[in-house]
Amino acid sequence: MKDKLESLPNSFMAFKEYAMGLLGKYSSKEEDGALLIGNDTSVAPLYYKAIIWLPISRHSIARYEQINEIEIPSSIKELLSIANGFEVLGLRVCGLSKSMLEAPPTIDRTPKNSCLDLCNHTKHASIGKNGYFCFGSAHWSQNENVNYFITPEGEYVAMLKKGKEVGRWHSLESFISGAVSQAIEFDKNPEANFEKTWWKVW
Numbered sequence: 001m002k003d004k005l006e007s008l009p010n011s012f013m014a015f016k017e018y019a020m021g022l023l024g025k026y027s028s029k030e031e032d033g034a035l036l037i038g039n040d041t042s043v044a045p046l047y048y049k050a051i052i053w054l055p056i057s058r059h060s061i062a063r064y065e066q067i068n069e070i071e072i073p074s075s076i077k078e079l080l081s082i083a084n085g086f087e088v089l090g091l092r093v094c095g096l097s098k099s100m101l102e103a104p105p106t107i108d109r110t111p112k113n114s115c116l117d118l119c120n121h122t123k124h125a126s127i128g129k130n131g132y133f134c135f136g137s138a139h140w141s142q143n144e145n146v147n148y149f150i151t152p153e154g155e156y157v158a159m160l161k162k163g164k165e166v167g168r169w170h171s172l173e174s175f176i177s178g179a180v181s182q183a184i185e186f187d188k189n190p191e192a193n194f195e196k197t198w199w200k201v202w
Helices: 002-006 010-023 058-068 074-080 118-124 172-188
Strands: 029-031 034-039 048-053 086-088 091-093 133-139 145-150 156-159 165-169
Touching: 002 010, 002 034, 010 034, 010 048, 010 086, 010 172, 058 074, 058 118, 074 133, 074 172, 086 172, 091 172, 118 133, 133 172, 156 172, 165 172
Parallel strands: none
Antiparallel strands: 029 034, 034 048, 048 086, 086 091, 091 133, 133 145, 145 156, 156 165
16 A cells, blocks of 8 residues: 555655555555545545545546547546546545446446546536536535636646636646645635635646
């Protein structure tokens, strides 16, 4: 577990640091291609504070695109080659679920620790501007979530349901750092106002 976390690239540093800090405090395990980190039974018996799915092959990504008739941006393909989705508290970054790689694709709800599926989430998320590709979400307030998009220019953007932009980053590393920080802060204080300068632009 520790070796696999340490092998993550620098772009995942924020996730790595948070997950490593959980190892000595909570039980963790590897199961069905996922690292389940920080089992907090005070929340629920099977609740984990951080989860990361092992990377998926380029062949599987191409098959997923063909079966689901979707074109995944190159920046998201890069992310999937490092991790097939990850979660930190209320932050969820999509991956490619196994059942959506089958023909015909279906959403299988039976796996206990299944990643948020990319295609299914993209179809149901609010897209504020043409060409923006949704790849994840997180808690923003008690009443609203924020969706994460990649722009045609390769920038990472956080947008609320009505299209209001509340965050923008120019690299995968800065996006993960900002999104993980926001998830941790929300977990500490769900009623906080996150429209702060440090969150808007990285």
